[in-house]
Amino acid sequence: MIAITIGYEKEDDTNMIQWRYGALSKQQIEGALLEALRAALTELFGPAPDDLIKMRMEQELHAMEQSSLALHLAALHDLTLWAKENAIPYRIAGTEASSFLLYLLGITRGCPLQPHYRCPKCHSVYWRFDTTDGFDLPHSHCIDDGTLMSGDGHDIPWRTYWGYPPHEPGFLITFPEQTRQSLLDALDQHWIITFDEEATVDHPDKDDPDILCFGHFCIALERDSAPTATSLEDAKAKWRALLHEDSKHEPPLPEPGSFADLVALFGLVHGIGVWDEDAHFMLEKLGYAPHELICFRDDVLQYLLDHDIADKDAWKLSERIRKGRVPESLPEALYDGRDKWLLSRIKKARYLCAKSVAVEYLLSHIEL
């Protein structure tokens, strides 16, 4: 895929890696992480961010505190900074991209907020709740200063990643197989080793040397052959190659009409029990677009929340449903819903992908 240049070579002490958090104590690291988050928030959204953005930040910071993950998040931040400095491509492959905090730190690529315009000059935010994906919004101009704005926001609920205690969010990151030695050398020097005895490189699967564990990290070394698209339009045109869709699906999957549909197709291709004659009927005869189907576990979570199921119950239920373990009886509120078709999709799903995985995967293969 991408040509890889490795700038980092470990020869002597002058090549020791300068970690951002390397010289700090545990408490100082947590403080520095908060500082980095606040600085990124101000840079993107100005000194007085929109209330919805402030609320999301607070909710996620609370979830991070509950899961005691700050130190490991800082460790991941440092690892991705090292990768960027050395032009080593990486991809976050778990559900981390549903977190706004990880987006602010530049660890993930896709903004998980609801669709919006953000003025780069005055930082005003204009929400567009009638759209599924901000990338499908046409260009617009800021009402206050006329600056050209493009749409953003892929609308991914943060709970998909953080969950509820005792759920422990982890990190899954991939690197190209060719960078194995540089990566091992970097991990060997990582400051997290001094705080976490478990943070040594381990091969959990003895039969697969391309999977490494490093404390709370799981690192997959991959030989990725997916092509890279040069624009959103190009990505929609190349969707089969990008998604490794080999036309085996019956009935055939539809062409994506929007970025939201392209993301949805990832879910349909990689989920189990989500694409069949009934789903096809919904598109062909009932006028649904792919992104309006149940394609992701996040869609189930949102569907349950929209039917007034309490936050924690909705998350727990969506966690069961995503693995195909649909309970015998579902909450009454769902049967009052206007949409019996979506409920039948939920019951048929046997495995549901996370939307964050789809968005992050696509954005790592599109040059924007």
Ligand SMILES: [Zn+2]
């Ligand atoms: Zn403006």
